Amino acid sequence: MASILVSLETGVLTVTLNRPDKLNAFNPEMHARLREALDQAEAPEVRAVLLTGAGRAFCAGQDLSERDVSPGAAPIDLAVSLGSNYNPLVRRLRELPKPVVCAVNGTAAGAGANIALACDLVIAARSASFVQAFSKIGLIPDSGGTFFLPRLVGSARAMGLALLGEKLSAEDAAAWGLIWKVVDDAALAVQAKEIATQLATGPTTGYGLIKKALSMSAGNSLDAQLDLERDLQRKAGLSEDYREGVAAFKAKRKPVFKGK
Ligand code: T3D
Numbered sequence: 001m002a003s004i005l006v007s008l009e010t011g012v013l014t015v016t017l018n019r020p021d022k023l024n025a026f027n028p029e030m031h032a033r034l035r036e037a038l039d040q041a042e043a044p045e046v047r048a049v050l051l052t053g054a055g056r057a058f059c060a061g062q063d064l065s066e067r068d069v070s071p072g073a074a075p076i077d078l079a080v081s082l083g084s085n086y087n088p089l090v091r092r093l094r095e096l097p098k099p100v101v102c103a104v105n106g107t108a109a110g111a112g113a114n115i116a117l118a119c120d121l122v123i124a125a126r127s128a129s130f131v132q133a134f135s136k137i138g139l140i141p142d143s144g145g146t147f148f149l150p151r152l153v154g155s156a157r158a159m160g161l162a163l164l165g166e167k168l169s170a171e172d173a174a175a176w177g178l179i180w181k182v183v184d185d186a187a188l189a190v191q192a193k194e195i196a197t198q199l200a201t202g203p204t205t206g207y208g209l210i211k212k213a214l215s216m217s218a219g220n221s222l223d224a225q226l227d228l229e230r231d232l233q234r235k236a237g238l239s240e241d242y243r244e245g246v247a248a249f250k251a252k253r254k255p256v257f258k259g260k
Helices: 028-041 078-095 111-118 133-137 145-153 155-164 170-176 185-200 204-217 222-237 240-250
Strands: 004-009 012-017 048-053 057-059 100-104 107-109 121-125 129-131 167-169 181-183
Touching (some): 012 028, 012 185, 028 078, 100 185, 121 185
Parallel strands (some): 121 181
Antiparallel strands (some): 004 012
16 A cells, blocks of 8 residues: 555645554555655646645654664664655745645644644644643654744744643644634645635735745844845745736736736
8 A cells, every 4th residue: 555645636745644544553564655646746847735634633753663672672873864854855845835735634743743843734624633642752843843843833822732732622723823724624625625726726926925925034033034034025026926916906807917
């Protein structure tokens, strides 16, 4: 069974984590297949990515059955795993110059939770939950968790989530500002696809620049951010989609964006 399913429809590349019997936990093979899927996402005909999971979970993070901690087993250097798999994945999701929607269909735990948070727009099923499970096994939140959590929910809530490792319901996650929104379980697939399709027919170049501006703002002063906005707006203003957007506004018609 393929650990990652990929399909392309109307500009949306749907990528499904597909190890449902393991709650879609990551092993090296799944990382490799996900890298291939994200290679496909670079193609110009892909204008949005929709990431989701098969079965009852979104992703339970690292597959712990791959980690031999039996007495006498060699120490495990987790920096190798982060450096070769998780960190490049998070960077790739953030740097992809097109929107990535994450449909969290069930539990998102450990790296699974933070990979969801690395996506641009997170929509979760009402029964889903987010678990910073790391502290339960003596680890720290990785895959960007220590970056995203305090920025999204503030340091008090980030610390509580990281230290206690308790499940945060999708409704609380939305109320806390961790995710974009929560929808009924039965509506998740349709609503997430609708949002991804809307984005896939939008001004892709502009979306890529929005991602860059918001991501850079985390480390910038106001002065630096204003300069960045000036520079990125220059690029946006030179896009075909800007001209189309303004022309459509003036003509009181719907714009037809080509993503250029
Ligand atoms: O190692 C490195 O490379 C470093 C990088 C680390 C990144 C990380 O993600 S570290 C964190 C790893 N993940 C976890 O610690 C999560 C462990 N799982 C859980 O806390 C819970 O299973 C869940 C909160 C995800 C779901 O709870 P629940 O009650 O819905 O299900 P369950 O009964 O606990 O699990 C169902 C099955 O999935 C169960 O197997 P079984 O007993 O039916 O055969 C369970 O062992 C298995 N499972 C769940 N998570 C994992 C897993 N198997 C392997 N790895 C998992 N992460």
